[in-house]
Amino acid sequence: xxxxxxxxxxxxxxxxxxxxxxxxxxxxxxxxxxxxxxxxxxxxxxxxxxxxxxxxxxxxxxxxxxxxxxxxxxxxxxxxxxxxxxxxxxxxxxxxxxxxxxxxxxxxxxxxxxxxxxxxxxxxxxxxxxxxxxxxxxxxxxxxxxxxxxxxxxxxxxxxxxxxxxxxxxxxxxxxxxxxxxxxxxxxxxxxxxxxxxxxxxxxxxxxxxxxxxxxxxxxxxxxxxxxxxx
Amino acid sequence: xxxxxxxxxxxxxxxxxxxxxxxxxxxxxxxxxxxxxxxxxxxxxxxxxxxxxxxxxxxxxxxxxxxxxxxxxxxxxxxxxxxxxxxxxxxxxxxxxxxxxxxxxxxxxxxxxxxxxxxxxxxxxxxxxxxxxxxxxxxxxxxxxxxxxxxxxxxxxxxxxxxxxxxxxxxxxxxxxxxxxxxxxxxxxxxxxxxxxxxxxxxxxxxxxxxxxxxxxxxxxxxxxxxxxxxxxxxxxxxxxxxxxxxxxxxxxxx
Amino acid sequence: xxxxxxxxxxxxxxxxxxxxxxxxxxxxxxxxxxxxxxxxxxxxxxxxxxxxxxxxxxxxxxxxxxxxxxxxxxxxxxxxxxxxxxxxxxxxxxxxxxxxxxxxxxxxxxxxxxxxxxxxxxxxxxxxxxxxxxxxxxxxxxxxxxxxxxxxxxxxxxxxxxxxxxxxxxxxxxxxxxxxxxxxxxxxxxxxxxxxxxxxxxxxxxxxxxxxxxxxxxxxxxxxxxxxxxxxxxxxxxxxxxxxxxxxxxxxxxxxxxxxxxxxxxxxxxxxxxxxxxxxxxxxxxxxxxxxxxxxxxxxxxxxxxxxxxxxxxxxxxxxxxxxxxxxxxxxxxxxxxxxxxxxxxxxxxxxxxxxxxxxxxxxxxxxxxxx
Numbered sequence: 001x002x003x004x005x006x007x008x009x010x011x012x013x014x015x016x017x018x019x020x021x022x023x024x025x026x027x028x029x030x031x032x033x034x035x036x037x038x039x040x041x042x043x044x045x046x047x048x049x050x051x052x053x054x055x056x057x058x059x060x061x062x063x064x065x066x067x068x069x070x071x072x073x074x075x076x077x078x079x080x081x082x083x084x085x086x087x088x089x090x091x092x093x094x095x096x097x098x099x100x101x102x103x104x105x106x107x108x109x110x111x112x113x114x115x116x117x118x119x120x121x122x123x124x125x126x127x128x129x130x131x132x133x134x135x136x137x138x139x140x141x142x143x144x145x146x147x148x149x150x151x152x153x154x155x156x157x158x159x160x161x162x163x164x165x166x167x168x169x170x171x172x173x174x175x176x177x178x179x180x181x182x183x184x185x186x187x188x189x190x191x192x193x194x195x196x197x198x199x200x201x202x203x204x205x206x207x208x209x210x211x212x213x214x215x216x217x218x219x220x221x222x223x224x225x226x227x228x229x230x231x
Numbered sequence: 232x233x234x235x236x237x238x239x240x241x242x243x244x245x246x247x248x249x250x251x252x253x254x255x256x257x258x259x260x261x262x263x264x265x266x267x268x269x270x271x272x273x274x275x276x277x278x279x280x281x282x283x284x285x286x287x288x289x290x291x292x293x294x295x296x297x298x299x300x301x302x303x304x305x306x307x308x309x310x311x312x313x314x315x316x317x318x319x320x321x322x323x324x325x326x327x328x329x330x331x332x333x334x335x336x337x338x339x340x341x342x343x344x345x346x347x348x349x350x351x352x353x354x355x356x357x358x359x360x361x362x363x364x365x366x367x368x369x370x371x372x373x374x375x376x377x378x379x380x381x382x383x384x385x386x387x388x389x390x391x392x393x394x395x396x397x398x399x400x401x402x403x404x405x406x407x408x409x410x411x412x413x414x415x416x417x418x419x420x421x422x423x424x425x426x427x428x429x430x431x432x433x434x435x436x437x438x439x440x441x442x443x444x445x446x447x448x449x450x451x452x453x454x455x456x457x458x459x460x461x462x463x464x465x466x467x468x469x470x471x472x473x474x475x476x477x478x479x480x481x482x483x484x485x486x
Numbered sequence: 487x488x489x490x491x492x493x494x495x496x497x498x499x500x501x502x503x504x505x506x507x508x509x510x511x512x513x514x515x516x517x518x519x520x521x522x523x524x525x526x527x528x529x530x531x532x533x534x535x536x537x538x539x540x541x542x543x544x545x546x547x548x549x550x551x552x553x554x555x556x557x558x559x560x561x562x563x564x565x566x567x568x569x570x571x572x573x574x575x576x577x578x579x580x581x582x583x584x585x586x587x588x589x590x591x592x593x594x595x596x597x598x599x600x601x602x603x604x605x606x607x608x609x610x611x612x613x614x615x616x617x618x619x620x621x622x623x624x625x626x627x628x629x630x631x632x633x634x635x636x637x638x639x640x641x642x643x644x645x646x647x648x649x650x651x652x653x654x655x656x657x658x659x660x661x662x663x664x665x666x667x668x669x670x671x672x673x674x675x676x677x678x679x680x681x682x683x684x685x686x687x688x689x690x691x692x693x694x695x696x697x698x699x700x701x702x703x704x705x706x707x708x709x710x711x712x713x714x715x716x717x718x719x720x721x722x723x724x725x726x727x728x729x730x731x732x733x734x735x736x737x738x739x740x741x742x743x744x745x746x747x748x749x750x751x752x753x754x755x756x757x758x759x760x761x762x763x764x765x766x767x768x769x770x771x772x773x774x775x776x777x778x779x780x781x782x783x784x785x786x787x788x789x790x791x792x793x794x795x796x797x798x799x800x801x802x803x804x805x806x807x808x809x810x811x812x813x814x815x816x817x818x819x820x821x822x823x824x825x826x827x828x829x830x831x832x833x834x835x836x837x838x839x840x841x842x843x844x845x846x847x848x849x850x851x852x853x854x855x856x857x858x
Contacts (some may be wrong), residue, residue, distance in 0.1 A: 064403075071408040089409040090360060090393045121586055124549050127573035128580035129649055130603035135574075139599070143590040172393030172404065173365060186396065190291035191368035192316070 007200055009176050010184035017092070017180060018160040021099040025107040025156050026149070028100065033111035034141075052105045059102060063169025066098050070170065090172040095180075098166045107156040114148020115141065150218060158211045162204070253280030256456035257302065259293040260285055261309035261443065263334065263371070263398050263416045267476035268307065274472065275463045281456035289397055291368050297322055297448065304451030305460070307331060307443070310370040314446040327447035330481035331464050332473055334441035335417035336374050339405045341428045349431040353412060354382055358391065362404035362413035365394040370441050371401075375414035377438035417477035435479070442481065496561035499525045499653075499685070503545040505552040517541050517552070517709040525560055525653070525685040527701035530717075532690060538709040539689040540583070543657050546687060547580050548573040559653060577605055579646030581656040585638030587630040593641050594626045600649040608648065619677045620644040636667035640674055647682065654686045660695065675699055676858065697721075697737055697778055697857050717776075722819070722826040734817065735780035736828050737857070742771050751797075758823020762797040766856050776858035781817055783852045784829035788839055790848050798851040802827065804843050807836065820849055 003011070036048055054062060069076045070088040077087045088094030122144060126136040142149070164182040171178035173187065181200060188197035260268045265287045272283045286293075290308040297306060297317055306323070308314050311330075318325040338349050352358055366372035372394070379385045393409075395401035398416045405413035405428070420430045451457045463469045470480050502520040509515070517538045523529050531539045544550035546557065548564070548571060557565040564571045587596050601608050617623050620640045625633060633641065639659055646654060659675070660668045672695070679686070679699060688699060696703055696717060703720050705713040713720065721737040740754035740761070750765045754775060761777075769775065790799055802820040809816045816836045818829040829849060831841075841847070 067403070067409060068407050073408040077408075087409060089404075089407075121582070122588060124573070125580070125582065125586045125588070126599075127549065128547060128578060128655075129600050129645065130574050130605070131599075132572075132574050135603075140588065140590075144588075146590075168396060169400075172360075172362070172395070174393060187365060187367055189295065190289060190365065190396065192291060192294065192313075194295075 003199070004196065006175060006179075007181075007184060007196065010179055010181045010200075011203070013092075013176060013178075014161055014180040014182075017095055017099060018157045020096050021103060021160045022107075022153055022157045024096065025100055025103060026153065029104060029107040029111055029152065029156075032104075033108045034115055036108070037112045037115035051108050054102045055105050059163065059165025060169055062102060063098065063166040066094075066101070066166065067170045070094060070097075089170040090174055090178060092177050094170055095167060095178055098170055099160045099163055102163055102166050103156045103159045106159045107152040110148045110151040110155065111145065112148075114145035114151075117148075118144045147219065151215060154211055154215045154218075158208060162208065253282065254454055254456035255282040255284060256304040256451060256454050256460065257284040258286065258305045258307060258460075259297070259301070259303040260287050260307040261290045261293075262287050263309055263418060264307055264332065264443065266422055267332070267418060267473060267478065270472050270476065271460070271463065271469060274468065275460060278463075279459055281459050283456065283460070302450065303448055304454050305445060305447050305457050307445040309334070309441075309443050311442050311444045314444040317446055317448070321449075323446040323448050324452055325446075327461070328444055329446075329461070330442045331445045332443045332478035333481055334371060334374075334443055335435060335477055335479060336371060336378065336433045336438060336441065337415055337417045337420050337430045338433055339402065339413045339415045339420060339428060339430045341405050341408050341411060343427070344429045346429075346431040349412075349429065354384060356384070356387060356391070358411035360391050360393045360404070360410035360412070361388060362393050362395055362401040362410040364398040364401045364414065365396055369395075369397055370443070371398045371414065371416055374438040374441050378414070378433055381437045419477075421475075421477040440479075443478075497525050498560065499523050500556065500558045501546065502554070502556040503542065503552040504554050505541075505545070505550070507541070515541070515709060517545070519706065519709070519711045521704055521711055521714060523702060523704070523714075526683070528679055528686045528688050528699050530688045530690055530696045530700035530703045531706065532696060532703050533706035534691060536708075537706040539691075539706055540657055541709075542706065543580075543655050543687060543689050546653075547578055547655055548576050549580075574603075577652040579649050579651035579654045581639070581643050581646050581654070581659045583658045584662045585635060585642050587633075587638055587642055587645075589630055591630070592626075593622065593628050593630060593633070596630065596641060596645050597626070597648055600645045604648060604650045606650050608650075612650070613648065615681065616644050616647045619681050620647075620674055634667070635663050636670045639663065639667075639671060643674070643678065647678070647684075651684065654684050656686060657689045658691070659688075660690075660692070672698060693733065697776070699858075718825075722828060732782070733780070734828060734830070735778060735783070736826070738777040738779065738825065738854075740775050740777055742769055742773050742775055744771050745769060756823075756825055758821075758825035759800045761800075761851060761854065763854055763856065769856075774858075775856055778855040778857045779827065779851060779853075781828040781830040783854070784827060785850045785852065786818060786820070786829055786831055786835070786839065786841065787848045787850065791850070794850070796850045796852060800849050800851070802847055802849045804841055804845045804847060806843055807841060809833070820847065822849065 032051065036044060036051070067089055068074050070080070071077045072081065072087050080086065080088055088097060118141065122140050123136055126140045131139055162182065164186070167178065167180055167183055168186070171183060173179045173183055181204060185197050185200045185204070188194070188200065258268070268285060272285065276282065286303070290310060290313050293301070293303070293306060293308070294313045294316065297303060298320060306314060306317060314323065314328050317323040318328055338353060340349055340352070344352065363375045364372035366376045376385060379388055393404055395404060398419065401413045402415045402419050404410040405415070417432060447457050464473070473480055500522045504518050505516070507515045515538065519538070519542055531542055533539050541550055545552045545555065554567065555565050563569055564576055588599065591599060620643055622637070622640050622644055625637055625641060630638065643659065660671055663671065676698060690696060700717050702716050703714065704711060718737045718739055721735065738756045740756045743753045743755050743760065745752045745765060751762050752765045752769055754761050754763060754777070763777070800822045802822040804818055805821050805826065806819040807816050808819070814833050815830050816833055818831060818841065820827050820829060827849065
């Protein structure tokens with residue numbers, strides 16, 4: 001059994017989606033994680049809960065809301081139309097945004113934990129050594145929180161690769177646009193093409209195992225603490 | 232063939248009426264047949280002591296589950312191929328396989344339009360997206376492509392397809408406003424009395440009949456509840472219910 | 487360039503901080519402090535734990551927001567109603583209580599961190615001097631986790647110095663170290679004081695460290711400034727709250743006049759007389775030293791003694807007598823020249839010699855410790 005061109009398209013699309021989502025999430029999640037780690041505001045709890053929501057919400061629920069909200073009659077849809085971007089369902093951009101929402105806690109929480117475990121002291125030390133806020137972030141926070149950023153990157157990437165429910169709801173199974181590996185597997189199964197499904201599923205299984213193996217290995221080397229992406 | 236099947240059911244039915252035992256049957260039912268099956272079973276349960284447990288979902292998934300020993304008594308598929316496959320795998324009573332309904336296709340629009348206008352929209356391509364149940368496995372999807380082919384719009388509409396994993400999702404894409412048009416089952420739109428948009432019943436001759444077949448699984452070979460249900464579907468009362476939910480009655484009840 | 491008089495007048499640090507900290511565990515703490523000190527030498531900030539020493543230091547560094555607040559350094563306003571210079575814009579070095587090296591950098595990396603961000607380009611002589619004075623040349627290539635607590639603190643001090651700050655802030659730099667390590671670092675701090683003409687605020691609750699390092703002291707109690715002055719003035723104040731009975735004594739800053747190599751003695755002058763002392767290290771004439779004379783090491787006579795082994799006799803006048811209630815003793819405050827000394831005598835002697843304020847006496851200094 002070998003991979004069909006459709007399967008290869010799905011794999012390539014999935015990698016492209018996961019990479020895009022992970023990079024954008026690192027940029028978006030870092031300030032959120034920073035704020036959550038540092039603030040004393042009463043908003044910390046509700047915002048933290050909001051960020052963690054995708055952890056407990058069934059992806060289909062999230063997908064359904066996004067389908068409605070990003071549709072032409074939804075608030076997000078009206079906004080994107082006003083910007084001249086059209087509507088987001090059935091597009092790669094739509095998947096990127098949906099996946100970012102879905103994978104947000106997996107990226108925010110490791111970074112938040114890492115920043116919390118650094119504490120204020122190294123940042124204060126850097127300030128007394130003449131480092132401004134941006135300088136402090138890159139010269140102290142980033143290197144000290146590196147394990148958290150690595151964990152966040154791996155989890156964000158792997159979680160996006162493994163995502164199914166949301167893509168099912170808003171994707172429309174369009175080749176090279178929204179038909180990612182998990183959807184392709186589902187389609188194979190529905191079409192009773194169990195052989196193809198097995199083959200792709202085995203690839204996913206192997207990929208996920210290797211990713212987690214790498215993550216555990218990395219964390220063991222760093223601290224021997226094991227996996228801790230939640231709180 | 233038809234005669235044989237009815238005879239088979241009747242004999243068992245007589246046997247059942249003698250015992251007068253209340254039996255139950257667990258049915259795996261294709262999602263598109265949900266409302267209709269509920270109506271059938273509700274009516275039947277009034278008339279008999281039989282009880283029915285219903286599971287709804289995609290035919291493909293049920294097939295996979297039956298293959299791996301799921302404890303269903305009957306399988307109401309959305310197509311013909313899967314009950315045949317069940318039968319060939321030796322998991323079903325091959326003689327019990329029959330077409331319980333023929334699905335009808337409708338074109339749904341989120342906008343209020345006349346049937347003629349909907350047909351024109353589809354032909355002229357004046358729409359953003361058209362949602363279709365995935366033709367790779369969904370019978371309504373296959374029929375949808377046949378309709379597009381009939382209209383000579385198969386290739387040029389391809390870039391506007393968004394595929395639902397079933398007709399329920401094809402419906403949802405239109406309902407949420409994300410697709411202007413969608414191929415759905417008539418049974419779905421007939422339920423939505425208050426629907427703000429509009430639909431057009433596509434002529435049945437534009438696509439091959441969407442035959443939905445059922446089969447009794449080995450476990451229920453002698454289950455009176457299953458036989459009672461088959462008999463009920465063939466009764467006038469049952470046929471009326473099927474028609475009212477947007478299905479056609481198979482002229483020839485078995486294949 | 488000629489210094490204008492106003493520049494000289496401005497060699498001063500003015501500070502006023504008021505703040506209220508509320509903490510779920512400790513309740514609330516209020517700091518309300520105002521002081522003005524010359525920007526030279528070592529100013530110790532002294533007080534018990536919880537008195538607000540560290541908070542005050544953090545205010546000076548800009549690590550702790552305080553409102554209202556005022557802070558000026560040599561005429562340059564760092565903080566007032568409208569201005570708040572962020573920590574990284576204040577020309578300070580800060581040494582934290584626990585050694586706070588960056589774990590992700592080597593010793594050299596930690597030093598480079600400061601060098602790169604220093605206000606002035608690094609001068610090689612200065613660099614060598616810092617490395618030398620702190621004695622960390624052998625540590626440069628090591629990772630921070632290979633160092634002992636004392637070594638880490640020396641690197642942290644060197645790092646703060648290499649920033650070439652105008653003001654050095656040290657928060658109990660010895661507090662996290664055991665006695666052995668403290669003794670190991672103190673000489674480096676004394677050298678630091680002697681080698682770099684940089685004003686230092688030094689938070690401590692150790693009298694010993696004050697005597698060895700400080701020129702002046704600010705004393706805090708429950709967030710309020712309760713006393714302030716030169717070290718010698720403070721120690722001659724009997725009410726100086728920090729001394730246990732056995733430790734009561736004064737501190738004298740002296741000039742070494744001459745060194746007698748034959749008898750291994752040296753002659754020092756203070757503001758009120760001269761003393762002969764055993765030479766301890768390689769003291770040089772014309773240099774400074776600080777003496778510690780305990781009250782129990784001074785005795786009093788009415789006449790000058792001739793046949794005595796005691797080298798140092800000075801005329802003095804009794805200023806005050808303070809009975810020590812639970813003991814059969816009295817502390818005498820005596821004045822010689824401009825300097826006040828403390829002597830402890832028994833109540834019996836007090837009565838026999840009929841000592842009271844205004845009485846002219848001779849004091850005999852039995853021993854004096856050179857503490858600096």
